[in-house]
Amino acid sequence: MNKLLLFNPRSAKWKHRIPNSILQVGASIHGKFDYVFVDGNMEIDPWAKIEAYFKTGNFKYFGVTVMPGPQLKEAIPFTKRIRKEYPEIVNIWGGYFASNQYKVCLESGFVDVVINGPADDVFPRLLESIESGTSYEHIENLIFRNGNGEIVTTKKQGLLNQDELPDLPYDYLASFYPLKRYFGKTFLGKRTLSYHSSFGCPFTCSFCAVVPIYNARWKGKSAQKIYKDVKKLKDEYQIDAIEFHDNNFFTSRKRVVEFSELIMDDGISWWGEGRIDTLDQYKDEDLETMSKAGCRMIFCGAESGNDEVLKQMDKGGTQSSAQILAFAERMSKHNIIPEYSFVLGLPGKDETAVMDQIDKDIDFIKKVKKVNPNTEIIIYLYSPVPTEGSELHKQIIEEGFKFPEKLEDWLNPAWENFDLRKNPLTPWLTPQMIDKIKNFETVLNAYYPTVSDYRVTPFKRKVMRGVSGFRYKSNIYNYPYELKALQKYWLKYRQPEIEGFYQE
Incomplete structure (x- = not known):
């Protein structure tokens, strides 16, 4: 039997989070191919479970989702070991890291194919092609080496109608792990669901890892479809909170308001990510409806209090420093907590300019807290992403920044902190600058x-x-x-x- 093992590497941050990425892939092949789930967050020894499956001789494929940071600590050594001990296994990687760092992945010698974006339609077609021994150069959203050793990047597929995709196989996941273990306690509620209701983002910020994958495209499930999924899990597992992990949950005002009206009487609190300039176009009655329907906090990328820096980031839309302050104040009237992230430490013309901008951003953060003390502040150090073609990317290359040239180099603790955006390894930031940012954060x-x-x-x-x-x-x-x-x-x-x- 040519079975497939779908692996979600361990990540402390998402210990109680449903592994939506491999669940989505599972949905695409459910009823077509035999597969199993291994969730590193739910295993004491994930490798022991993986090896036990492979020793049966029934498996041909190893599919792993790879986010930057902690997940690499299992994805890299496990995949490398599989290539050595089970060379007949086809190793398929997906996720932001694999898509953004595909060259170093494929040059490692143990990653065979990278899924470059959503896999809902392309993954089963890839497996069918491998099974039949035919070329898969015509299949979208793939990156791989051809017979000549050249890296082939196939064309991008348009985002599919999310309502027409198969339902996520929650019941099948429950045959491997008790589903109730995924609904952990948070400040939102006692049983919190993690959920993806859309994919992509319609903007092209030059510091964002989402941009190279989706190219300013976004498509979401309908409000009715989201509510149907949520209601099912509420009835079966008594969930009382949701974290929407969409890249941009609030893109469609109509969808958000409709969902809010549907969930109004279910006693569910929720959190999501959105853009300030998008949300600021919502009417006061929209925000009030969201608040009454359980919206407790919204994560927004404020990024900087300097309008020129926002342009440097290709922030897009109409976001400005004045709007950032005004929206924080506006949110206080609707009992919704704005969670603002700031990205400090972008390159400047010289060290004085970089330090000056850090000081200005610190002062601006304090202004935000003054207009709305309840605003949550998240501080990141700027970590470059391969958004080739942007002015910011050109600038970081000119400054001497380089990504690791070998896949195993990403296991260095310094690069893990880079992925967590806490130690950027950027040549223009001095230890004094980093200390100032971290000390202010403290x-x-x-x-x-x-x-x-x-x-x-x-x-x-x-x-x-x-x-x-x-x-x-x-x-x-x-x-x-x-x-x-x-x-x-x-x-x-x-x-x-x-x-x-x-x-x-």
Whole structure:
């Protein structure tokens, strides 16, 4: 039998998250090919489970989803070991890392094919082609080496009608792992579902890994389809919260409002990602409907308080520093928490210019907190992505930045931190600059602890605010050792951008 093993590598941030990526692939071949799921987050020893399957001799394919960062620590060594011990296995990679770093993947010698985008239609066709021994150069969304060793990138497929895709095989996943283990406790609720309702994004920000894959395309499920899935899981597993992990959940105002009206009386809280300039076009009654329907927080990429930097990022749309501030204030009237991310440390004409922009972004973040103290702030250090052709990409190459040339080099801890956007390894950022950003982040998180950690009691908030108040108000961020010690040993502070919302 030529069975397929679909593997979701371990990632601490998504420990309790349904593995939507391999679940989506499973849906595409359900009833057509025999396959099994292995979720690294649910296994004590994922390799032992994988090896047990392969030792049966019934498997021919190893499909793995690969996100940048922690997932590489299993995806790379496991796939390499499979090539050595089971050379007949066809190794197929998908996910943002595989698509964006396809060259280093294929040059490794142990990745055979990269799925370059959605696999709903192309994956079963790929398997059928391999089974029949025919060429698959005509199949969209693939990257592979041909018989001459040349890398072939097939044409992009248009995004499919999401309502017409097969339902996700939740019941089949439950035959491998108790589904209730995936509905963990978060600040949103006791049983939180992770869900994808759309794919892509209609914008072309030059710092975003989504852009090379979707090329400014977006398509989502209808509100009715989303609600049908959610209602099923609520009835069967009593979910009471949802994290929408779409790249841009709020692209369609009509869809969001309709979904809000459908879910209004179900007692479900939810969170999603969107753009400030898109959301700012929603009417007040739309935001009020969302709030009443359980919308508790919206993640938005603010990125910078400098309009010129926003242009440098090809932010697109109409987003401006004035709008960022105004929207934060507007959200406070609707009891929805804006979660703003900022990307600090982009290249500039010289070190003075880079440091000056860091200082300005820090000042701007404090302005945001002033107009709406409940705004959650996420700080990232700029980590380049291969958005070739953009002015920003040209600039980082001119500055001397290079990605690893060997796949195994991505296992270096420094590159894992790069993927988490906490240590960018960019030549224009000095240790002094990085220290300033991280020290400010420490002071900010002490003065305004995240609301997403329900273990931070009002008493602890009051203490941390008192201890950090002088530093925050006086702009003294150097050497905040006392705050770091309190956050680590007393507060046990969690950063949602690294650890996610789920808590034990």
